[in-house]
Amino acid sequence: MDYLIGIDVGTTSTKAVLYNTDGEIFGYANKLYPLIQDNPDMAEEDPDVIFDASVEALKEVTAKADPKEGKILGVSWSTQQHSLVGMDADYKPTTRAITWADNRSEKVASRMAADGSGLELYKRTGLPTHPMGVVYKLLWIKEQHPDTYKKTQYWVGLKEYLLYRYFGQLKEETNMASTTGLFNIHTMDWDEESMKLTGITRDQLPELVDTTYQMKGLHPEIAKKIGFSADTPFIMGGTDGALSEIGLGAINKGEVAVTIGTSGAVRTFVDKPQIDPKGRIYCYPVMQGKWIIGGPVNNGGIVFRWVRDNLFAPEKEQAKKEGKDPYDLLTEIASKVPAGSDGLIFHPFLGGERAPIWDGNARASYFGLTRQHNRSHMVRAALEGIVYNLYTVELALKEAMEPTAILAAGGFARSPLWRQMLADIFEEPVTIPEAFESGCLGAMVIAQISLGLADDLSVVKKFIGKMNTYEPNPETFENYREIMPIYIRLGRKLQTEYNSIAEYQRKRAPKE
Numbered sequence: 001m002d003y004l005i006g007i008d009v010g011t012t013s014t015k016a017v018l019y020n021t022d023g024e025i026f027g028y029a030n031k032l033y034p035l036i037q038d039n040p041d042m043a044e045e046d047p048d049v050i051f052d053a054s055v056e057a058l059k060e061v062t063a064k065a066d067p068k069e070g071k072i073l074g075v076s077w078s079t080q081q082h083s084l085v086g087m088d089a090d091y092k093p094t095t096r097a098i099t100w101a102d103n104r105s106e107k108v109a110s111r112m113a114a115d116g117s118g119l120e121l122y123k124r125t126g127l128p129t130h131p132m133g134v135v136y137k138l139l140w141i142k143e144q145h146p147d148t149y150k151k152t153q154y155w156v157g158l159k160e161y162l163l164y165r166y167f168g169q170l171k172e173e174t175n176m177a178s179t180t181g182l183f184n185i186h187t188m189d190w191d192e193e194s195m196k197l198t199g200i201t202r203d204q205l206p207e208l209v210d211t212t213y214q215m216k217g218l219h220p221e222i223a224k225k226i227g228f229s230a231d232t233p234f235i236m237g238g239t240d241g242a243l244s245e246i247g248l249g250a251i252n253k254g255e256v257a258v259t260i261g262t263s264g265a266v267r268t269f270v271d272k273p274q275i276d277p278k279g280r281i282y283c284y285p286v287m288q289g290k291w292i293i294g295g296p297v298n299n300g301g302i303v304f305r306w307v308r309d310n311l312f313a314p315e316k317e318q319a320k321k322e323g324k325d326p327y328d329l330l331t332e333i334a335s336k337v338p339a340g341s342d343g344l345i346f347h348p349f350l351g352g353e354r355a356p357i358w359d360g361n362a363r364a365s366y367f368g369l370t371r372q373h374n375r376s377h378m379v380r381a382a383l384e385g386i387v388y389n390l391y392t393v394e395l396a397l398k399e400a401m402e403p404t405a406i407l408a409a410g411g412f413a414r415s416p417l418w419r420q421m422l423a424d425i426f427e428e429p430v431t432i433p434e435a436f437e438s439g440c441l442g443a444m445v446i447a448q449i450s451l452g453l454a455d456d457l458s459v460v461k462k463f464i465g466k467m468n469t470y471e472p473n474p475e476t477f478e479n480y481r482e483i484m485p486i487y488i489r490l491g492r493k494l495q496t497e498y499n500s501i502a503e504y505q506r507k508r509a510p511k512e
Helices: 047-062 106-115 117-125 134-144 146-151 158-167 192-198 220-226 240-248 301-311 313-321 326-334 375-398 416-426 438-450 457-464 474-507
Strands: 003-009 013-020 025-032 072-079 085-087 154-156 171-173 207-209 234-239 255-260 264-270 282-287 290-297 345-347 365-367 405-409 430-433 467-470
Touching: 003 047, 003 158, 003 240, 003 438, 013 047, 013 438, 025 047, 047 158, 047 220, 072 158, 072 240, 072 438, 085 158, 106 117, 106 134, 117 192, 134 146, 134 192, 154 158, 158 171, 158 234, 171 234, 234 240, 234 282, 234 438, 240 255, 240 264, 240 290, 240 405, 240 438, 240 457, 255 375, 264 375, 290 375, 301 313, 301 326, 301 375, 313 326, 326 375, 326 416, 345 375, 345 474, 375 416, 375 474, 405 416, 416 430, 416 467, 416 474, 438 457
Parallel strands: 003 072, 072 234, 171 207, 255 405, 405 430
Antiparallel strands: 003 013, 013 025, 085 154, 255 264, 264 290, 282 290, 345 365, 430 467
């Protein structure tokens, strides 16, 4: 019995899962780290802290492998998208990791959206016009931090930086590269026009490889610290979005994956590039014959956390004392409120928004408050607002394909209330696989293909295990059918003032 490790480098933690080659789990580790947010638009991380977290996660799960039973055949990577790290000529960081959630390039993205160049870039690269994109971060750094721009010799993402620390090589797989806005999805190479726009050259970017590419030559001291052979290959893997889709088993045409972790997304695979004329959904290559289209949202579980910490702080502390999960308490409170929250609507844009509105200046709001509403309504409205927004992403996706099944995963999937809410608002059956950590599982599947243990992605079906399906409740349809058009119309009206309130807030925010 040999082993494989899937590792998922997320926004707030790095997770690692130890599997045998039959997909059984033998170890799990989760290492947390902070998101640095000195002002409302900043969202950075220390890449060296994340490197240490990845080493510790790998060390912890490696210790669960029995060397008498077999060896670790490889480690495969799932990593957050849209990050940017600058490196100097000595390969030392010139920046922290600027994450997908960083909004400081909003003015650059807005400018390019207004003059149409953002849409043209999208047509070449599949990246919607939004400050999450590495291309917009680069332009912002060039304009606002020219000294950093000039001293930076290499521009990479977080995964590429981590793998450099492990191997001393700069390589990037095409799935991750395609999320940067610097990669042409039609030529499958770095995009000449984007490089010209940002002023960088091909020599400043990593070498492009496939998702199944194996990196070899692990630094011996790191291998010793982790506890496995320096000959252990690291398989490139892909983005957290693509590998979560694979780990959910949503690999066939029409199968839609809905995930809600810190953020969230609605995605599906197609067999060729599909560009939305309105630029509402992304389009990235994953591997031969597999392209992923969909829409990510900034505001998933992070909204629930905000509600917990700011509206239910006493309950949070009480739950801790009693050894209970505060989230379970909040969903219990929300379940006592009828569907539709008695007309209270929450637009969940606490951190700007990506799909479907692609507006870095979007702000959250409650609408419809009356004296009859209380905190119970506010927590349910927040949960519903997250799902309303995901539903609007699916509406855009439906213009490109016809969904045949919805599969869901993420931290929210542990909540029966949220599962049912998803089925009710989407008015479609929602299937929840019991498979653990879909990103790590997707990474493990890529490792199986890379190492010749599987022929294609269909092998994931035997690893997923039991599937639970939630049918929509007809009793809630009328409530949600009435409120969804209001949610959508209201969002359009509010969007006309997002820029104004965002500028007001920035004037009063701490400076960098």
